[in-house]
Amino acid sequence: MCRQAAARGDRMAELGDLSGRRIVLTAQRSATEMAAALERRGARVVHAQTMSMISHADDADLAERTDQLIARPPDVLVATTGIGLRGWFEAADARGAGTALYEALSGAYVIARGAKAQGALQARGITPDWVAPSETMDEIRTRLLSEGVEGKWVAVQHHGIRSDDFDAALRDGGAQVCAVTVYRSGPAPDPEAVRSAAHLVARRECDAVLFTAAPGVVAFLDVCRAEGVLAEVTAAFTAPDGVLAAAVGDTAAAPLRAGGIAPLVPKRFRSGALIRAVVEELSEHRRPRSKAAPVLVVCAHGTADADGRRTVLDIAAAVRRARPGLQVEVAYVDVQDPAVAPLVDRLVGEGNPVVVVPLLLSTGYHTQVDVARAVESRVRATAARPLGPAPELAEVLRDRLLESGAGRRTPVVLAAAGSSRTEAADDVDAQAEHLRELWDGEVRVGYLAGEPSVADVVKAHPGAAVATYLIGRGFFQTRLERVDATPIAEPLGAHPRLIDLVLRRFDEVTVTQPS
Template sequence: MTATTRAPLSSALQGCQIVIAVDRRAGELTAALERHGATVRQAPALSIVPHVDDAALLATTQAIIDDPPDIVVATTGIGFRGWMEAALEADLATELTAALSSAVIVARGPKARGAIQQAGLAADWVAESETSAELGAYLVEAGVEGKRIAVQHHGSGSDGLDELFRSHGADVVSLTVYRWGPPADPVAVQRSVQLTGGGEVDAVLFTSAPGAAEWLAAAEREGVLDEVRRRSAAGRLLLASVGPITAEPLERAGLTITTAERGRLGSLVRSVVHHFGGEGAVRVTTVGGELSLRSGGAVLDGRFIPLSRTAVDLLGLLLEHPGAVVSRARLQGALSREGLSPHAVEMAVARVRDALGTAGVIKTVVKRGYRLDLVEDDE
């Protein structure tokens, strides 16, 4: 039998190169984006290292079975699910489920709640903001003194929950089911930030705060973080996160962020499709039709037109100054691939006009330079 290829859903992302700084479910996310026409580059800045064979995790699990908790805190879906899988591998799943069944179970968000339900349990409360701060405040207000609390942590640590509960008199049992490790392919991460800073990437997607922070650190090491910041502010680069927690390190770095509404991969994909296929991407109305730009070409009047890197750079500079004249000297700076010929700009503009199928989009301003010929200019 031959494998079947799923039919494309749209061409909304045609010409877009998208970096996904994601480890878990990277294949699923890649496939979803490709069905809308995107070219995807996987560059997880961190890897997930499971603790399934960790003797300490199993010892803590046995201690919870022997002395069941009053309260169970689930901070992540992958972590809680991994805990159940580790218990199953050690033939402790039935005993663990029984030990947790009489506890008050709280979840940091819907993913954790889903994992709780998958284990045959029920969440008594879910943090609406999906933050550890809200979860901690809720339990402290409810009263934790004298309570035994099992806290399942995410890979980057406790978020201060252990310390908070202990400071209010609780007996805390801490579990870290997985941890963040180094990237599986550091070269891919390095290349992804270089391409992003160089304008050859249209979007970078993040699904974890530690992964986002590490990708930003890589961008800073490569000296391109300022350019990433500039391009995101100018609307030329989409930085999208799966939820508000993931967005925090990006926001702290002063980056312009789009956050998926529902904190799901499907919602993240929809936000990217809406950005490029809807009203999110920078676009102008020229005499030749509505124009927007992707790293692989231009969309003019609803039609994607593949363009060379030089042509994209040239149009990008004009698009950053819509309707304004851009001098030949300034355009020359975007044409380093064309050499230093005095006619390089004229030749490049001619090629772009030919590719677009109209001379009207780019207007020559004699002795000054070029500009996009916008519809409002003629009003």
């Protein structure tokens, strides 16, 4: 097995590198592994997760349908996804019904939609009678209807979204259908990232977009339509020298094909095979759409605090380590030098394209005025969004709270700097919502320069921990430490997920390259 794995790695290395390529990933579950495989070959990866998965494990409807199938075991079971089947059994186990569900399903004629569903069934001691080679619901429907389903009681475990057409076809064939939905597709965790990716494709400023699920494809095309760029995106995907659309299998490819787009689909419907197919296609058959990466300017507020200054330099150093070969410079909007505008002028004057990534946590004066003025009228310079709000920052906040000794059910006050601008308050509220998704205790917002103040919110909720929504130490951290609260978490600092976010903001934008 080791020799086989090494041989696969050698073949991947022989396919050439992806230096200068920008690739959009829309995946959720496998995004980290896919990104790592692409980045090892020099690609710049843009994360644009088009949907989230919302579990129905505690849903009363799932429990009711499970009990129906236990009371009346099905004649046929259709398992569509490994994650869905595992989630179904986990939910049943939590209710003490796992063994009864196994006994009910093990006597059925079992169909698996591919190897992942097959593996999940076998892990539960159920051997499928047939595995769909193409891993499509159309193939399963054709087989069932050809064999006849008249009078059959059919259980269908759906994959993220209900397939009403599939269920209706079986009912038209005389079957009774029990549809089991273990999880459903939810909204994108970062809608702005998806909108940005749609415009990247429309402008043909990326090399490929990878899709791993049909609902994700539909969500992406819906965003393109809402942004008014669907025609441009379709043209980019269909042009011979355009952007490569790639799907992990025929099911994921179906919405693209329905829109007149012929995606690249690997022979084996797996994420690893998809990566290999994309690497081969881009390295052997398509010229890069972009030239060398621009200079990344990390732009912080600036502080007189020595620890705060070190934090910014540590972040810049970590960004350099995370992406070797990328030129990373540091600038400031206040207090410290170099100021952002003169630095951008110098870099552009030297012939470099520049992306300024504000090391700021919300939209405000510094992003809308200082940073905006530094890049305006400079065709080779542009600014990324501020870091917040973002799911990555919620992960950092959670980790800092746990490091401070706060329990997961402890109520939390999210302590932000504050701004007179409404957009900034909206951004902080959105960040609080991201934190609520990861934290079991209540999360409230307080400001160090605004209302409600952190001190007032803490006083109204004794025992609350304080999540420090600041990059590093400085004026506001000193003010925060005067608040009578325990614990007070450390600032965000050079956390690995913050570094990931800096690079994501960098990858989301593009600039005109020097000729």
